[in-house]
Amino acid sequence: MPLSNEQVERLARLARLAVSEDAIDTTRAQLDSIFALITQMQAVDTTGIAPMSHPQELAARLRDDVVTETDRRAAFQAVAPQSEAGLYLVPQVIE
């Protein structure tokens, strides 16, 4: 089932990816060939097979609800594109 350009644009919006006008056709063609590969697996009858989400069947570990990390805010914000007074700056979202 080949994708339409509108579907590619919708996917790009969902994925928060700017895809330029002139790249849409190439992207769509490449996605189509990837889907042709991966839809092969739908021919297999997997009724009754339990999905395997992980190689090791591990239960999530719990820890005590106490602070274990030191405050490294300054170091972590040093790599942010824009920060000020301990805050990450983004374009205004509330009028």
Next chain:
Amino acid sequence: MSDTPLFDASVSFLRRALDARKISSVELASVFLDRIATLEPKLNAFVTVDRERALADAKAADARIAKGEAGPLTGIPLAHKDVFCTEGVLTSCGSKMLANFVSPYDAHVVTLLKDAGVVCLGKTNMDEFAMGSSTETSHFGSTHNPWKPGHVPGGSSGGSAAAVAARLAPIATGTDTGGSIRQPASFCNVTGIKPTYGLVSRYGLIAYASSLDQGGAFGGSAEDCALLLGAMTGFDKRDSTSLDRAPENYAAALAAPPADAAKPLAGLTVGLPREFFAAGMSDDIRVAVDAALAQYRALGATTREVDLPNAKLAIPAYYVIAMAEASSNLSRFDGVRYGHRAAHYDDLFDMYCKSRGEGFGDEVKRRILVGTYVLSHGYYDAYYLQAQKLRRLIAEDFRRAFAECDLIAGPTSPVTAWALGAMSGDPVQMYLADIYTTPVNLAGLPGLSHPCGFDRAGLPVGLQLIGNYFSEAKLLEAAHRFQQATDWHLRRPALAA
């Protein structure tokens, strides 16, 4: 000391030279740094070479050695794949998105190796976010195969494999999500091991597909890999999938003499999957692999055919799972907390789209888009859930096979290193070349690739060994016995500056 140049020596040889004070760690680091300076323009195996830091590490190692406090890797130079976070050093993951990211913390693996006293020479080139099989998707340009510049080194850990092959570093770290250690090891004539999922902490390893990603080791031999891997494993509470097991001393397992020196692999049953030996691999690879298997039999191993009937489903299942998990993992790159932010945008949504559109390369974008699709409402069961069910079938195939054999052997890749650009227009063609490596990641098993010959063009061929869970020592020992009887792993590319 023998006539072996230091850059060509094994880690155990370098250990003895350091301990006997025949060379200092600073001198040893300089040997490799000088070699990098000479050969790097031709190979592009590194994203970052940090001479000053390496020499400081080496000085500290020399002090430890002088105090008699050296461990097996103290003062030994190493290169880290640029997917591992290194505090104070650029950690790019091969991407424009992180081209300015100086990590504020160390990955667990990096901490362990620092504590062991290794000397980090630099960070190696890789496919962007480890998405690729050729190192061509790197924002920092392709790495060249030392055996034939103009050809790919494999990927995604192509820089690490090329660095060890060209002896720019004696050992290097890598990661393997679908073959990213084993396939470049085979393309570059080095040894590489991906351990059982959960043995090496993923903390500080920039995530691609979390249920598949696993750190591992490159070296000039199984013995060198054993030393490095032994220092990388261990429980880490900061990785929820880290396994709480006592670390094993792989190097000691290799050093133990076999019961029968003439037949050191007596009693070992090697399974040969019919599906891996059917049509698909090139004739030259078949010849090299068959000769390696004859050598294993000469060393006392018996071979028998086994079946992995669902292995052919590994490629679609792998790519669905990897792309789905990638689309989720890479949503963290939003241009807010770290990484690239577009210079011009209209609002927050536009800033996300433009920052990600500019920061990610084409292959990463393709995988995010496919991953977004297969996880979207109405498609989850048909793709991600179905892939997870196939994953179970593939793991069950291995479980049955390991009831009949100790190890599984076959080619690492159906092809040898291709020319740069030969596959870049057709992503699916490149995905198909991962046929022998991806089933191992889906099952979470350990796998190793070691050199076993060359094709007619003089490009290396690798043999893949697959073991049951936690059989790293067995894999390394089998490869070690093979390497004691052969010299494929000692062949070196002719490299003129």
